[in-house]
Amino acid sequence: VQLVESGGGLVEAGGSLRLSCVASGxxxxxxxxxxxxxxxxxxxxxxxxxxxxxRRNYADxxxxxxxxxxxxxxxxxxxQMNSLKPEDxxxxxxxxxxxxxQGTQVTVSS
Numbered sequence: 001v002q003l004v005e006s007g008g009g010l011v012e013a014g015g016s017l018r019l020s021c022v023a024s025g026x027x028x029x030x031x032x033x034x035x036x037x038x039x040x041x042x043x044x045x046x047x048x049x050x051x052x053x054x055r056r057n058y059a060d061x062x063x064x065x066x067x068x069x070x071x072x073x074x075x076x077x078x079x080q081m082n083s084l085k086p087e088d089x090x091x092x093x094x095x096x097x098x099x100x101x102q103g104t105q106v107t108v109s110s
Contacts, residue, residue: 008104019079021094037090
């Protein structure tokens with residue numbers, strides 16, 4: 001199964017981006033899906049997750065600013081990111097089961 005992220009880019013602090021993760025199959029219908037991020041020199045960290053039944057969880061650092069959602073008909077999971085901060089700068093990865101995307105770069109300027 002392939003996962004392909006998109007939607008990253010350069011944005012000013014306070015701005016918004018919406019990341020998308022599209023699966024080549026129906027993996028999202030049978031697995032929890034998570035967004036991770038990794039900044040240079042840092043370990044990969046969990047940002048947000050959504051379970052098969054739609055239960056969501058978030059890292060404390062993004063609560064109230066990020067929203068994860070899924071569109072099963074499109075085999076797509078989204079990460080809506082609002083009120084972005086420079087410390088959100090990282091490569092963002094989508095994960096389901098053992099499948100990972102290639103990542104999409106998010107850069108937030110101050």
